[in-house]
Amino acid sequence: MINRIMIMCEPRITQSQTETPDPGMVNFCRLVCGETPCVITAVHPCSSPSDATPIRGADMLVMIDSAFEHYSSSAWEKASLIAAEKINPDIIVIPHTAAGYDYAPRVAALMDASCISSVTAVENSDGRTLFRRSGFHGKLDMLYEAGKFPAVITVMPGAFTAEETGKHGSVEEIRCSISMESVSDITLTDTSESNPELENADVVIAAGRGIGRQENLELVRSMAALFPASSIAGSRILCDNGWIEYRYQVGLTGKKISPRLYVACGISGSPQHIAGMKDSGTVVAVNRDPGAAIFSHSDICIVEDLEKFIPAFLEAAAGHNQK
């Protein structure tokens, strides 16, 4: 029976980011509890009390310490452990972000807790609460049971509806004194470069590892040129290879876009990539692997080799233009 849940709020990493916890995390907790009365407490580590904003649908524990000025796994791990001692939760919910995947496994290991990462759905089977996540290269889904409590669960950002509902809960403030002997000189660099071409594009033709050779990017560019207000984009690996600039990267660590049409060329469809394009209008995937995960997230699926398919598509388009 799960009736006590603790949510760790996302640390503020960039100046533009809001301080409140993602309402999607609260909605995730509601799904976990179902009909069971449940106490949800959002834990907010911050460096000054004015940083904290109460949220709907949960009580709040504000933890104040100068160590929380910048995110570090050491500070957030300690905050989680102190809060867990106080709240005694069945489940500790942490957003699966760059911060979350850094410290959540540490918290689980130190509490000898169960740990389930990047959960995208909650299901119930014979009174058991099951946590769904993607596995096997995104080709199959896995349903996990907590097995024991407490359990640390990291939740995929954007996987749960973000409407804020419910009343503001109580707010409690505690002061901590955390020592940070192993980590120092934390500096943030905002390297995010805006890319209006990609962010405002109606049509995005995106390429992944499956394009094979850098020269094949020309095919992707030619396909994009068929559409007005279009842009090319790339999955992480193409940017890592230096084939495409990072400002064209789509995914959790790149841009989140929602064009009218998204064509995924040779993209396998990792959850990190899906998070960046799942709100697109129409999604077309071209991949030679019929089992590629991207096909589960596509309206139109084409099992083909790109080197053959794109030229064929260019030819079809040219034929129609002549008419």
Next chain:
Amino acid sequence: MRILVCIKQIADAESRPIITGNGSWAEYGNKTAYRLNRFDEHAIEEALLLKNADPGTEVDILSIGPERVKTAVRRGIEMGADRGVHINLEEKGYTSPLLKAGLIATYCKSAKYDLIITGVMSEDMMSGQTGPMIAALLGYPSAAGIIGLALNRSKYSISVRRELDGASACSMTIKLPALVTVQSGINRPRYPSLSNVMRAKTAVIEEIDQREKTTPALCENVHSVIETKQQRAGLVLCGTTTEKAEALWQMLHKKSLI
């Protein structure tokens, strides 16, 4: 300076997992090609770059799993690592990352490394838990998903750059001993040199047998493995390449997209 690189061998991305045991797990067939997890290839490269800068550095490669993972360990030696360690563990169904992290941490307590490097996650399971768990169990600081690493020898610390959401980053100094998990953008893994390939052929991989001893602790478990949910229409186009291309054009035209 002693560095340990923890690696995982995975089934190739194009292999098809088959749901087995009434939906309780999934397995790969006999003909499946296994290879080194790409993120771990970057982890090995990062360790070798430190070794290149200071030849006194020792780099060990460790993997946990059945007999076949020795091939991945040997691949690490082919790239230029000094020694290999294999924790032999039969994996039937789900194995908790905390169980593996515990076995690795136990090994590390006696072997004493200054720095432990691993990939940010495995390409197949994508949990990213094992690395930070090893660090926590050893009481080491850690940073996950780093895209830059520099050693400050005189201060016995490392400076790392971590990737954050939305293309921002942060840098920090971490005291050694520590653990980092690396993102793929950090370096370009090298190809093995012929001399290292020859050396790897005869290299002895230390084996730690855990096949009998490990009783799984009570932890999270996999209730079932199921097909992914089709999130969108998923209409599969049929016919020749030309027919599919024409069909796509028609469909996009109907939606006024082209």
